[in-house]
Amino acid sequence: MEPIIRTYNLSKQYGTHLAVKNLNLNVNRGDIYGFLGRNGAGKSTTIRLILSLIKPTSGYVELFNEKPGIQSFARIGSLVETPGAYPNLSIKENLEIQRQLLGINSPIAVTETLDLVNLTKDEDKKASTLSTGTLQRLGLARALLHKPEILILDEPTNGLDPAGIKEIRLLLKRLSEDRKITIFMSSHILAEIQQLATRIGIIHRGELLEEIDYEELKRKNRTYLEFKVSNPVRTTWILEEKLQIKDYSVHEENTIRIYSHLENSSTINRILVTENIDVSSIFLNEDNLEDHFLKLTSEVKNHA
Numbered sequence: 168m169e170p171i172i173r174t175y176n177l178s179k180q181y182g183t184h185l186a187v188k189n190l191n192l193n194v195n196r197g198d199i200y201g202f203l204g205r206n207g208a209g210k211s212t213t214i215r216l217i218l219s220l221i222k223p224t225s226g227y228v229e230l231f232n233e234k235p236g237i238q239s240f241a242r243i244g245s246l247v248e249t250p251g252a253y254p255n256l257s258i259k260e261n262l263e264i265q266r267q268l269l270g271i272n273s274p275i276a277v278t279e280t281l282d283l284v285n286l287t288k289d290e291d292k293k294a295s296t297l298s299t300g301t302l303q304r305l306g307l308a309r310a311l312l313h314k315p316e317i318l319i320l321d322e323p324t325n326g327l328d329p330a331g332i333k334e335i336r337l338l339l340k341r342l343s344e345d346r347k348i349t350i351f352m353s354s355h356i357l358a359e360i361q362q363l364a365t366r367i368g369i370i371h372r373g374e375l376l377e378e379i380d381y382e383e384l385k386r387k388n389r390t391y392l393e394f395k396v397s398n399p400v401r402t403t404w405i406l407e408e409k410l411q412i413k414d415y416s417v418h419e420e421n422t423i424r425i426y427s428h429l430e431n432s433s434t435i436n437r438i439l440v441t442e443n444i445d446v447s448s449i450f451l452n453e454d455n456l457e458d459h460f461l462k463l464t465s466e467v468k469n470h471a
Protein backbone atom coordinates (compact mmCIF):
# COMPACT_ATOMS: atom_id res chain seq x y z
CA MET A 168 0.00 0.00 0.00
CA GLU A 169 1.41 3.33 -1.04
CA PRO A 170 0.62 6.21 1.30
CA ILE A 171 -0.65 9.32 -0.45
CA ILE A 172 -1.85 11.41 2.47
CA ARG A 173 -0.71 10.93 6.05
CA THR A 174 -1.37 13.28 8.92
CA TYR A 175 0.50 13.07 12.18
CA ASN A 176 -1.24 14.37 15.30
CA LEU A 177 -2.62 17.16 13.19
CA SER A 178 -4.35 19.84 15.26
CA LYS A 179 -5.89 23.23 14.58
CA GLN A 180 -7.02 25.61 17.25
CA TYR A 181 -9.19 28.70 16.71
CA GLY A 182 -9.05 30.85 19.82
CA THR A 183 -9.86 28.41 22.59
CA HIS A 184 -11.66 26.03 20.25
CA LEU A 185 -9.84 22.95 19.01
CA ALA A 186 -11.39 22.41 15.58
CA VAL A 187 -9.13 19.43 14.77
CA LYS A 188 -7.52 17.27 17.45
CA ASN A 189 -4.52 15.00 16.97
CA LEU A 190 -5.71 13.63 13.68
CA ASN A 191 -3.86 10.65 12.23
CA LEU A 192 -5.26 10.02 8.76
CA ASN A 193 -4.05 7.40 6.31
CA VAL A 194 -5.04 7.62 2.67
CA ASN A 195 -3.48 5.12 0.29
CA ARG A 196 -3.15 5.13 -3.47
CA GLY A 197 -6.35 3.98 -5.14
CA ASP A 198 -8.60 4.74 -2.19
CA ILE A 199 -11.88 6.52 -2.51
CA TYR A 200 -11.65 7.86 1.00
CA GLY A 201 -14.91 9.07 2.52
CA PHE A 202 -14.28 11.57 5.28
CA LEU A 203 -17.52 11.50 7.19
CA GLY A 204 -18.67 13.87 9.91
CA ARG A 205 -21.56 15.99 11.05
CA ASN A 206 -21.73 19.75 10.53
CA GLY A 207 -18.89 21.46 12.34
CA ALA A 208 -16.99 18.19 12.90
CA GLY A 209 -13.80 19.61 11.38
CA LYS A 210 -13.91 18.27 7.81
CA SER A 211 -13.23 21.53 5.98
CA THR A 212 -10.54 22.51 8.48
CA THR A 213 -8.78 19.17 7.92
CA ILE A 214 -8.97 19.54 4.15
CA ARG A 215 -7.54 23.05 4.34
CA LEU A 216 -4.72 21.73 6.51
CA ILE A 217 -3.98 18.93 4.04
CA LEU A 218 -3.83 21.46 1.21
CA SER A 219 -1.66 23.84 3.28
CA LEU A 220 -4.29 26.57 2.91
CA ILE A 221 -4.03 27.06 6.66
CA LYS A 222 -1.25 26.28 9.12
CA PRO A 223 -1.65 23.61 11.77
CA THR A 224 -1.37 24.57 15.43
CA SER A 225 0.59 21.36 15.88
CA GLY A 226 1.27 18.15 13.99
CA TYR A 227 2.04 17.86 10.29
CA VAL A 228 0.98 16.48 6.93
CA GLU A 229 2.83 14.26 4.48
CA LEU A 230 1.83 14.02 0.84
CA PHE A 231 3.26 11.23 -1.31
CA ASN A 232 5.49 10.31 1.62
CA GLU A 233 7.11 13.73 1.72
CA LYS A 234 6.82 17.10 3.33
CA PRO A 235 4.27 19.04 1.19
CA GLY A 236 5.78 21.37 -1.40
CA ILE A 237 5.47 22.52 -4.99
CA GLN A 238 6.19 19.00 -6.23
CA SER A 239 3.35 17.45 -4.30
CA PHE A 240 0.80 20.20 -4.86
CA ALA A 241 1.29 19.82 -8.61
CA ARG A 242 0.10 16.22 -8.26
CA ILE A 243 -3.14 17.21 -6.51
CA GLY A 244 -6.42 18.55 -7.81
CA SER A 245 -8.87 20.05 -5.34
CA LEU A 246 -12.32 21.51 -5.06
CA VAL A 247 -12.89 23.15 -1.73
CA GLU A 248 -15.22 26.11 -2.07
CA THR A 249 -18.24 26.34 -4.36
CA PRO A 250 -16.50 26.83 -7.66
CA GLY A 251 -16.65 30.25 -9.29
CA ALA A 252 -16.46 30.82 -13.03
CA TYR A 253 -16.34 33.76 -15.43
CA PRO A 254 -20.10 34.18 -15.94
CA ASN A 255 -19.99 35.55 -19.48
CA LEU A 256 -17.60 32.93 -20.78
CA SER A 257 -18.52 29.45 -21.93
CA ILE A 258 -17.58 26.27 -20.14
CA LYS A 259 -14.86 25.62 -22.67
CA GLU A 260 -13.48 29.16 -22.41
CA ASN A 261 -13.41 28.95 -18.63
CA LEU A 262 -11.39 25.78 -18.87
CA GLU A 263 -9.16 27.29 -21.57
CA ILE A 264 -8.25 30.13 -19.19
CA GLN A 265 -7.33 27.60 -16.54
CA ARG A 266 -5.15 25.74 -19.05
CA GLN A 267 -3.23 28.90 -19.87
CA LEU A 268 -2.88 29.85 -16.22
CA LEU A 269 -1.46 26.43 -15.45
CA GLY A 270 0.91 26.64 -18.40
CA ILE A 271 -0.36 23.42 -19.93
CA ASN A 272 0.85 23.43 -23.52
CA SER A 273 -1.53 21.07 -25.20
CA PRO A 274 -5.01 22.53 -25.99
CA ILE A 275 -6.22 18.93 -26.24
CA ALA A 276 -6.13 18.84 -22.43
CA VAL A 277 -9.27 21.00 -22.46
CA THR A 278 -11.30 18.79 -24.80
CA GLU A 279 -10.12 15.65 -23.06
CA THR A 280 -11.10 16.97 -19.66
CA LEU A 281 -14.50 18.18 -20.91
CA ASP A 282 -15.07 14.68 -22.20
CA LEU A 283 -13.97 13.18 -18.89
CA VAL A 284 -16.61 15.09 -16.93
CA ASN A 285 -19.32 14.73 -19.60
CA LEU A 286 -19.41 18.41 -20.50
CA THR A 287 -18.57 18.18 -24.19
CA LYS A 288 -22.13 18.70 -25.35
CA ASP A 289 -22.53 21.73 -23.06
CA GLU A 290 -19.12 23.26 -23.75
CA ASP A 291 -20.53 26.40 -25.39
CA LYS A 292 -22.98 27.22 -22.63
CA LYS A 293 -22.26 30.38 -20.68
CA ALA A 294 -21.24 29.78 -17.07
CA SER A 295 -23.99 32.16 -15.85
CA THR A 296 -26.65 29.85 -17.25
CA LEU A 297 -25.42 26.66 -15.59
CA SER A 298 -27.14 24.61 -12.91
CA THR A 299 -25.31 24.03 -9.62
CA GLY A 300 -24.56 20.46 -10.69
CA THR A 301 -23.04 21.53 -14.00
CA LEU A 302 -21.01 24.27 -12.30
CA GLN A 303 -19.73 21.63 -9.93
CA ARG A 304 -18.62 19.50 -12.87
CA LEU A 305 -16.86 22.53 -14.35
CA GLY A 306 -15.11 22.88 -10.99
CA LEU A 307 -14.09 19.23 -11.19
CA ALA A 308 -12.88 19.75 -14.75
CA ARG A 309 -10.62 22.55 -13.55
CA ALA A 310 -9.31 20.35 -10.76
CA LEU A 311 -8.59 17.57 -13.27
CA LEU A 312 -7.04 19.57 -16.08
CA HIS A 313 -3.43 18.95 -15.06
CA LYS A 314 -4.06 15.20 -14.63
CA PRO A 315 -3.60 14.99 -10.88
CA GLU A 316 -3.01 11.70 -9.08
CA ILE A 317 -5.33 12.65 -6.27
CA LEU A 318 -8.51 14.68 -6.02
CA ILE A 319 -9.34 16.34 -2.73
CA LEU A 320 -12.98 17.38 -2.54
CA ASP A 321 -14.88 19.10 0.25
CA GLU A 322 -18.52 17.98 0.15
CA PRO A 323 -18.61 17.72 -3.64
CA THR A 324 -22.34 17.02 -3.76
CA ASN A 325 -23.45 19.74 -1.37
CA GLY A 326 -26.44 21.62 -2.71
CA LEU A 327 -27.05 19.26 -5.61
CA ASP A 328 -30.36 17.58 -6.42
CA PRO A 329 -30.54 13.76 -6.45
CA ALA A 330 -29.78 13.60 -10.18
CA GLY A 331 -26.77 15.87 -9.73
CA ILE A 332 -25.55 13.81 -6.78
CA LYS A 333 -25.79 10.62 -8.80
CA GLU A 334 -23.93 12.19 -11.69
CA ILE A 335 -21.03 13.26 -9.47
CA ARG A 336 -20.97 9.85 -7.82
CA LEU A 337 -20.73 8.03 -11.14
CA LEU A 338 -18.10 10.45 -12.33
CA LEU A 339 -15.94 9.95 -9.26
CA LYS A 340 -16.31 6.19 -9.54
CA ARG A 341 -15.19 6.36 -13.15
CA LEU A 342 -12.19 8.54 -12.29
CA SER A 343 -11.19 6.03 -9.67
CA GLU A 344 -11.70 2.94 -11.80
CA ASP A 345 -10.54 4.13 -15.23
CA ARG A 346 -7.99 6.79 -14.33
CA LYS A 347 -6.86 5.26 -11.05
CA ILE A 348 -7.15 8.64 -9.35
CA THR A 349 -7.09 8.54 -5.57
CA ILE A 350 -10.04 10.45 -4.14
CA PHE A 351 -10.35 12.06 -0.74
CA MET A 352 -13.81 13.50 -0.21
CA SER A 353 -15.74 14.77 2.76
CA SER A 354 -19.44 14.42 3.37
CA HIS A 355 -21.95 14.59 6.18
CA ILE A 356 -24.22 12.08 4.44
CA LEU A 357 -23.56 8.47 5.29
CA ALA A 358 -25.56 7.07 2.35
CA GLU A 359 -23.40 9.00 -0.07
CA ILE A 360 -20.16 7.72 1.40
CA GLN A 361 -21.59 4.22 1.61
CA GLN A 362 -22.23 4.11 -2.11
CA LEU A 363 -18.79 5.25 -3.10
CA ALA A 364 -16.04 4.96 -0.53
CA THR A 365 -13.54 2.12 -0.29
CA ARG A 366 -12.23 3.50 2.98
CA ILE A 367 -13.98 5.60 5.59
CA GLY A 368 -12.73 7.97 8.25
CA ILE A 369 -15.24 9.25 10.78
CA ILE A 370 -14.52 12.61 12.39
CA HIS A 371 -16.50 13.92 15.32
CA ARG A 372 -15.78 17.11 17.22
CA GLY A 373 -12.38 17.31 15.63
CA GLU A 374 -11.38 13.75 16.50
CA LEU A 375 -10.96 10.77 14.22
CA LEU A 376 -13.18 8.14 15.79
CA GLU A 377 -12.58 5.40 13.29
CA GLU A 378 -10.73 4.72 10.08
CA ILE A 379 -11.66 1.52 8.35
CA ASP A 380 -11.89 -0.16 4.94
CA TYR A 381 -15.46 -0.16 3.77
CA GLU A 382 -15.50 -3.91 3.17
CA GLU A 383 -14.39 -4.50 6.74
CA LEU A 384 -16.96 -2.07 8.06
CA LYS A 385 -19.65 -3.83 6.06
CA ARG A 386 -18.49 -7.18 7.41
CA LYS A 387 -18.50 -5.78 10.94
CA ASN A 388 -21.98 -4.40 10.49
CA ARG A 389 -23.64 -7.22 8.63
CA THR A 390 -26.78 -8.69 10.03
CA TYR A 391 -26.02 -12.06 11.54
CA LEU A 392 -27.33 -14.81 13.75
CA GLU A 393 -25.03 -15.50 16.65
CA PHE A 394 -24.93 -18.88 18.36
CA LYS A 395 -23.02 -19.60 21.53
CA VAL A 396 -22.19 -23.28 21.42
CA SER A 397 -20.34 -25.96 23.36
CA ASN A 398 -18.17 -27.13 20.47
CA PRO A 399 -17.43 -24.53 17.77
CA VAL A 400 -15.25 -26.79 15.64
CA ARG A 401 -17.86 -29.49 15.38
CA THR A 402 -20.54 -26.87 14.90
CA THR A 403 -18.82 -25.47 11.80
CA TRP A 404 -18.62 -29.00 10.42
CA ILE A 405 -22.37 -29.44 10.99
CA LEU A 406 -23.12 -26.07 9.42
CA GLU A 407 -21.17 -26.92 6.30
CA GLU A 408 -21.97 -30.59 5.89
CA LYS A 409 -25.54 -30.87 7.19
CA LEU A 410 -26.87 -27.39 6.48
CA GLN A 411 -24.74 -26.25 3.55
CA ILE A 412 -24.02 -22.98 5.35
CA LYS A 413 -20.66 -21.55 4.31
CA ASP A 414 -21.04 -17.90 5.23
CA TYR A 415 -20.11 -17.84 8.89
CA SER A 416 -17.32 -16.72 11.18
CA VAL A 417 -16.01 -18.06 14.47
CA HIS A 418 -15.45 -15.70 17.36
CA GLU A 419 -14.26 -15.63 20.93
CA GLU A 420 -16.13 -17.37 23.71
CA ASN A 421 -17.42 -20.16 21.49
CA THR A 422 -19.62 -17.93 19.39
CA ILE A 423 -20.35 -18.45 15.71
CA ARG A 424 -21.91 -15.84 13.46
CA ILE A 425 -23.98 -16.93 10.50
CA TYR A 426 -24.66 -14.37 7.81
CA SER A 427 -27.19 -16.31 5.77
CA HIS A 428 -30.33 -18.32 6.64
CA LEU A 429 -31.27 -15.57 9.09
CA GLU A 430 -34.90 -16.70 9.28
CA ASN A 431 -33.94 -20.28 10.15
CA SER A 432 -32.59 -19.89 13.66
CA SER A 433 -34.92 -22.52 15.12
CA THR A 434 -34.06 -25.09 12.44
CA ILE A 435 -30.34 -24.49 12.91
CA ASN A 436 -30.77 -24.72 16.65
CA ARG A 437 -32.73 -27.99 16.41
CA ILE A 438 -30.13 -29.62 14.18
CA LEU A 439 -27.25 -28.52 16.41
CA VAL A 440 -29.02 -29.95 19.44
CA THR A 441 -29.72 -33.28 17.71
CA GLU A 442 -26.04 -33.39 16.91
CA ASN A 443 -25.25 -33.06 20.62
CA ILE A 444 -24.16 -29.45 20.54
CA ASP A 445 -25.31 -27.37 23.51
CA VAL A 446 -26.61 -24.01 22.36
CA SER A 447 -26.59 -21.60 25.26
CA SER A 448 -27.76 -18.51 23.39
CA ILE A 449 -28.97 -17.32 19.99
CA PHE A 450 -29.49 -13.76 18.92
CA LEU A 451 -30.04 -11.78 15.77
CA ASN A 452 -27.77 -8.76 15.37
CA GLU A 453 -29.29 -6.20 13.07
CA ASP A 454 -26.87 -3.34 13.49
CA ASN A 455 -26.44 -1.45 10.29
CA LEU A 456 -24.01 1.22 9.20
CA GLU A 457 -26.32 4.01 10.14
CA ASP A 458 -26.65 2.71 13.69
CA HIS A 459 -22.89 2.30 13.77
CA PHE A 460 -22.32 5.88 12.67
CA LEU A 461 -24.93 7.27 15.04
CA LYS A 462 -23.55 5.25 17.92
CA LEU A 463 -20.03 6.48 17.24
CA THR A 464 -21.05 10.10 17.00
CA SER A 465 -23.72 10.15 19.69
CA GLU A 466 -23.37 12.92 22.21
CA VAL A 467 -23.66 10.48 25.11
CA LYS A 468 -20.46 8.70 24.24
CA ASN A 469 -18.47 11.72 23.20
CA HIS A 470 -18.57 14.68 25.45
CA ALA A 471 -16.66 17.77 24.39
Ligand SMILES: Nc1ncnc2c1ncn2[C@@H]1O[C@H](COP(=O)(O)OP(=O)(O)OP(=O)(O)O)[C@@H](O)[C@H]1O
Binds near residue numbers: 181213
Ligand atom coordinates in the same frame (compact mmCIF):
# COMPACT_ATOMS: atom_id res chain seq x y z
N1 LIG B 1 -11.70 30.39 10.57
C1 LIG B 1 -12.30 29.94 11.68
N2 LIG B 1 -12.30 30.64 12.81
C2 LIG B 1 -12.89 30.18 13.93
N3 LIG B 1 -13.50 28.99 14.02
C3 LIG B 1 -13.54 28.22 12.92
C4 LIG B 1 -12.95 28.65 11.68
N4 LIG B 1 -13.13 27.68 10.76
C5 LIG B 1 -13.82 26.69 11.40
N5 LIG B 1 -14.06 27.01 12.68
C6 LIG B 1 -14.75 26.15 13.66
O1 LIG B 1 -14.12 24.89 13.67
C7 LIG B 1 -15.09 23.84 13.75
C8 LIG B 1 -14.93 22.92 12.57
O2 LIG B 1 -15.32 23.60 11.40
P1 LIG B 1 -15.26 22.97 9.95
O3 LIG B 1 -15.68 24.01 9.00
O4 LIG B 1 -13.94 22.33 9.75
O5 LIG B 1 -16.37 21.82 10.07
P2 LIG B 1 -17.03 20.94 8.92
O6 LIG B 1 -16.97 19.54 9.37
O7 LIG B 1 -16.44 21.29 7.61
O8 LIG B 1 -18.55 21.41 8.99
P3 LIG B 1 -19.66 21.55 7.82
O9 LIG B 1 -20.29 20.20 7.65
O10 LIG B 1 -20.63 22.52 8.41
O11 LIG B 1 -19.00 22.06 6.59
C9 LIG B 1 -16.44 24.52 13.84
O12 LIG B 1 -16.81 24.58 15.18
C10 LIG B 1 -16.19 25.88 13.27
O13 LIG B 1 -17.06 26.82 13.83
Ligand SMILES: [Mg+2]
Binds near residue numbers: 210211212321
Ligand atom coordinates in the same frame (compact mmCIF):
# COMPACT_ATOMS: atom_id res chain seq x y z
MG1 LIG C 1 -17.23 22.01 5.85
